[in-house]
Amino acid sequence: RKVAFGKRAVLKRFSGEVTFHKGQLVRLYRSDLNYTLKTERKLLPKWLQPRRVVER
Structure with a gap:
């Protein structure tokens, strides 16, 4: 279990640049x-509502 959820294992799996395409939904983190x-301000949501990518 520790290997599956360890910080290094997660970073290795999801490392690199993420590319979004026109029309995809994305959420922004504040x-x-x-x-x-x-x-x-502590009670405000950290994640904004989903927004569509208009252009790249």
């Missing part, structure tokens, strides 16, 4: 909320 100290 990393600016990781280090916030304001209480009201």
Whole structure:
């Protein structure tokens, strides 16, 4: 189990550049909320709603 879910195993499987094509749905992660100290910002969702790729 540890090998399957270890950090190195996951990084080896999913490493590299990800290419998105026109029309695909993607979700954006708001990393600016990781280090916030304001209480009201901590309750905001870190992942935005899915959006379509318009052009590459």
